Amino acid sequence: MATTALGTALRHWRDRVSPEAAGLPAGGRRRAAGLRREELAQLAGISADYVIRLEQGRATSPSAQVVEALARALRLTADERAHLFRLAGLHPPGPGTVPRHITPGVHRMLDRLSGTPVAVFDAAWNQLLANPLYTALMGEWRGRDLNGVWRNFVTRDSRVRQTPESRGALQEALVADLRRTADRYPADQALRALVADLRRHSARFAQLWDSGAVAAHDSGRKTIDHPQIGPLTLDCDVLGVAGSDLRMMVYTAEPGSADADRLALLGVVGTQSLDVAG
Incomplete structure (x- = not known):
């Protein structure tokens, strides 16, 4: 199965965010403490299938809007958000653009x-x-x-x-x-x-x-x-x-x-x- 640095980073960040921290119910038995792919997709407003393809390396060029939404859903710091943009092959938003990072x-x-x-x-x-x-x-x-x-x-x-x-x-x-x-x-x-x-x-x-x-x-x-x-x-x-x-x-x-x-x-x-x- 193909993998990329982008997919590895997404899985790492998803695993460290609990559903409670993201405002979601924990809901039954979980194999990991972090977010499920479906939950990350819900928070970011994208399909669960697309999250899977990103993590597995079958999708490697998300849009800036998708990257921004993932950064918010994963509660990334400013440095982590910039790193996510670079992993996606994009330039982090510069000083001449409207700030959209939520700390x-x-x-x-x-x-x-x-x-x-x-x-x-x-x-x-x-x-x-x-x-x-x-x-x-x-x-x-x-x-x-x-x-x-x-x-x-x-x-x-x-x-x-x-x-x-x-x-x-x-x-x-x-x-x-x-x-x-x-x-x-x-x-x-x-x-x-x-x-x-x-x-x-x-x-x-x-x-x-x-x-x-x-x-x-x-x-x-x-x-x-x-x-x-x-x-x-x-x-x-x-x-x-x-x-x-x-x-x-x-x-x-x-x-x-x-x-x-x-x-x-x-x-x-x-x-x-x-x-x-x-």
Whole structure:
């Protein structure tokens, strides 16, 4: 059976990550303490067959997106992530690209905030990671809908209650923030492609982009209409990660409020639904 340094490294890193550390149930008897291939595939959003082919050396040229997803799922350090890119025959992302590496410390924060909806976004508003309660609250997105700007301008897929005025203000803030990101990372091809696609698919985005405004999208109070729990009015805070350009979006309820009770109920009902669906 063929093997490669890439496959050997993937198996080594998979073996050292426990399912509990990755937010997965341990589930019955296991031959090893680490992740199963199917679990790594689930966390990285790729097929289990592709993980097998990578480990066995039958697939040796994964895309940068797949390598990035594997690095996040395996909770690699910055140096390990760079090594994984090189093993895949790719150059690690340079300083002119949007940072997408999630440090082990950020992973641990999400693990410890299991009772709080938290998601991690890069500076271009791509969702990189979300804990189960955040997914239960906001819904599970895939593909282009993982980008918050795309959702707000193209698919309009959101449980957040909005008036025409609040939607307009949010769109203005998102475009201004994305422009600031584009100015900081002029070499990021994925970001340039995102902006070009947004301009093609949304006249509103193109109009705002051409206005040249530069600003940051920060915090707010939002009402989320959940299909099972009903409306929850929560504080939404966007926190920067020190030493990176990642943003953590955190939703909290006022202690003792009806919204806090609904959020606690969602932690039971919503995450059970996700387990069944998965």
